[in-house]
Amino acid sequence: MRGLLPSIVLWLLGIIATFALLTGCSTGRKPTHPVVGKLMVDDSPATNAIITLVPVDPSNSNSVNPTGLVQADGSFHFTTYKPKDGAPEGEYIVLVDWTRVDPKTKAEQALVSSRYCNPKESDLRVRISSGMTELPPLSIRSIVSERAGRGYRSR
16 A cells, blocks of 8 residues: 555646646736837936836726836846736826935935826826837926926927
């Protein structure tokens, strides 16, 4: 009987593994699609800004918030589950968080209006489609430009 027990356990593990492979080991993850874009603030790259996508439809219980880090040339890629995997299809509100630390006071200072950190106030929207999505360039104004009276403009 002792020799039979390990065989039964191995046989059951094989059946479970086969079933898991056949059912696809569903993780509940939404399929993602590669997304690239560019963020400019006052016509300059917003280096190190963090971009977050928030689904327009907040009632989606399976919603995710893809994020991207803006590179020195203004480009970014979105990450949802693993680096640069993109974002699920859908319509999103774009949030932008761009700060710097003041060298004198060591306090963090926002470089763009706080409206870009609030999904109820941000007017930036994008649509992610199946396959590769190249977003049109996003262009916003800095707090300094807005305070100087140059106004706000989004492309």
